[in-house]
Amino acid sequence: xxxxxxxxxxxxxxxxxxxxxxxxxxxxxxxxxxxxxxxxxxxxxxxxxxxxxxxxxxxxxxxxxxxxxxxxxxxxxxxxxxxxxxxxxxxxxxxxxxxxxxxxxxxxxxxxxxxxxxxxxxxxxxxxxxxxxxxxxxxxxxxxxxxxxxxxxxxxxxxxxxxxxxxxxxxxxxxxxxxxxxxxxxxxxxxxxxxxxxxxxxxxxxxxxxxxxxxxxxxxxxxxxxxxxxxxxxxxxxxxxxxxxxxxxxxxxxxxxxxxxxxxxxxxxxxxxxxxxxxxxxxxxxxxxxxxx
Amino acid sequence: xxxxxxxxxxxxxxxxxxxxxxxxxxxxxxxxxxxxxxxxxxxxxxxxxxxxxxxxxxxxxxxxxxxxxxxxxxxxxxxxxxxxxxxxxxxxxxxxxxxxxxxxxxxxxxxxxxxxxxxxxxxxxxxxxxxxxxxxxxxxxxxxxxxxxxxxxxxxxxxxxxxxxxxxxxxxxxxxxxxxxxxxxxxxxxxxxxxxxxxxxxxxxxxxxxxxxxxxxxxxxxxxxxxxxxxxxxxxxxxxxxxxxxxxxxxxxxxxxxxxxxxxxxxxxxxxxxxxxxxxxxxxxxxxxxx
Numbered sequence: 001x002x003x004x005x006x007x008x009x010x011x012x013x014x015x016x017x018x019x020x021x022x023x024x025x026x027x028x029x030x031x032x033x034x035x036x037x038x039x040x041x042x043x044x045x046x047x048x049x050x051x052x053x054x055x056x057x058x059x060x061x062x063x064x065x066x067x068x069x070x071x072x073x074x075x076x077x078x079x080x081x082x083x084x085x086x087x088x089x090x091x092x093x094x095x096x097x098x099x100x101x102x103x104x105x106x107x108x109x110x111x112x113x114x115x116x117x118x119x120x121x122x123x124x125x126x127x128x129x130x131x132x133x134x135x136x137x138x139x140x141x142x143x144x145x146x147x148x149x150x151x152x153x154x155x156x157x158x159x160x161x162x163x164x165x166x167x168x169x170x171x172x173x174x175x176x177x178x179x180x181x182x183x184x185x186x187x188x189x190x191x192x193x194x195x196x197x198x199x200x201x202x203x204x205x206x207x208x209x210x211x212x213x214x215x216x217x218x219x220x221x222x223x224x225x226x227x228x229x230x231x232x233x234x235x236x237x238x239x240x241x242x243x244x245x246x247x248x249x250x251x252x253x254x255x256x257x258x259x260x261x262x263x264x265x266x267x268x269x270x271x272x273x274x275x276x277x278x279x280x281x282x283x284x285x286x287x288x289x290x291x292x293x
Numbered sequence: 294x295x296x297x298x299x300x301x302x303x304x305x306x307x308x309x310x311x312x313x314x315x316x317x318x319x320x321x322x323x324x325x326x327x328x329x330x331x332x333x334x335x336x337x338x339x340x341x342x343x344x345x346x347x348x349x350x351x352x353x354x355x356x357x358x359x360x361x362x363x364x365x366x367x368x369x370x371x372x373x374x375x376x377x378x379x380x381x382x383x384x385x386x387x388x389x390x391x392x393x394x395x396x397x398x399x400x401x402x403x404x405x406x407x408x409x410x411x412x413x414x415x416x417x418x419x420x421x422x423x424x425x426x427x428x429x430x431x432x433x434x435x436x437x438x439x440x441x442x443x444x445x446x447x448x449x450x451x452x453x454x455x456x457x458x459x460x461x462x463x464x465x466x467x468x469x470x471x472x473x474x475x476x477x478x479x480x481x482x483x484x485x486x487x488x489x490x491x492x493x494x495x496x497x498x499x500x501x502x503x504x505x506x507x508x509x510x511x512x513x514x515x516x517x518x519x520x521x522x523x524x525x526x527x528x529x530x531x532x533x534x535x536x537x538x539x540x541x542x543x544x545x546x547x548x549x550x551x552x553x554x555x556x557x558x559x560x561x562x563x564x565x566x567x568x569x570x571x572x573x574x575x576x577x578x579x580x581x582x583x584x
Contacts, residue, residue, distance in 0.1 A: 138546065
């Protein structure tokens, strides 16, 4: 995002500016409120949430809800806490993100620098695939995963996320490489460099920004996915979001709000950290996903 | 010989991705379309029944509830997110001192999973421990806010949480648009004596047309796909008060063993999304080529 523009600001009185700040701050509160509620109540004893006030600081501070959420809360039939599911998510996210990013980079390279007849249609079909409602693929996907012998496994989930990530990763790299000077590629070609040499020596070294954008985008999407996780995982491959939902919506026993909040923060932490560390790239990914061309 | 090979390498590199997408997206769409015209129940079966599932689908009260809810949710979600996004973007564009601090706060919910958002709002809106209880404890004894438990109002809590999640993103889109406005135009208007408010109403906001369109497309497609948030926030309840097409499809296909009807509902969702996305992508790609 560019620097604040200098001249389209409303030239108003002190009162106008005060009102602007008040409104902005009210919305800061609106956006922070749920996070505040989660954090404060994740370090409170359950009794205090039930009889006390959700907005207030704990009278007794405790890390027990965090310990429970991480290592021994009842999830489904197992009192395992969220830890195994956190690990499942990592095992699923890392290969899915890396593979889809590599394929996206190669596809973007081909679609911009090695155009062939029909490249527009290929790109159009890849692009359109980003927007399908995934309900449309659930039934056949379940059968294909079974046919491949990977239903209910992390490998199966990796495959699913890889396939439905290719469209976006290709879009990102294609738009980025479209702005890369084609003359450099042609010159290298005349010098006798081949397809992979050109990619490796000329395009890849300047691809760091778009690679970061793509990796963050894919990481966020795959980590936050619920539908595929709920549809295609089994006891030992359930990802974090699904486990969190199982924890929160289990109807048996006492509702341990503090454990739910701690669990929710645990599920949010990886993407939140990525956002805090590299928000700029995150926003760029969002924008690139929204504004095509 | 080597040249011939070089010519085919790019296509060979692209081929696996293209084939995967062709099979797993377009092949699957055809398969689901085919299933929607069969008598499939718990498992796919291939007795052809024509459009019977679609007739059954639209006769179901459950499906019509889902469509009505989608209409309410979709319209409010798109409208409020767009207006709020625009408002916040305009306010943030007034040389705000702490912009670098405020902007990321408006945007962070977009990094969260809808399951996390749903969990947070579910308990925050819970009358027993959440907002209602808080206000009563603070002295407003008669304060009532039990929308999430109320069949007539629960869908609005879904709007509330969804707007919380996405409006910062829309803000960022508008802010980028505002930063792209040519200062000369505004200066000219100021010289003509137009007030700040008038400049926004008459000049700047009309110039945001493309951003409104992008925001609409993004939000509409998110609304039609909305699934996780409802599952985490209300589970589709109370009763079926917050059922949406996405939750309908899932429950009919996988828990009620009506795969034919589930498939036909998925096709309807696809048609809704494509009727918004396809013209948009087409015009975007067209205008991209002309540049």
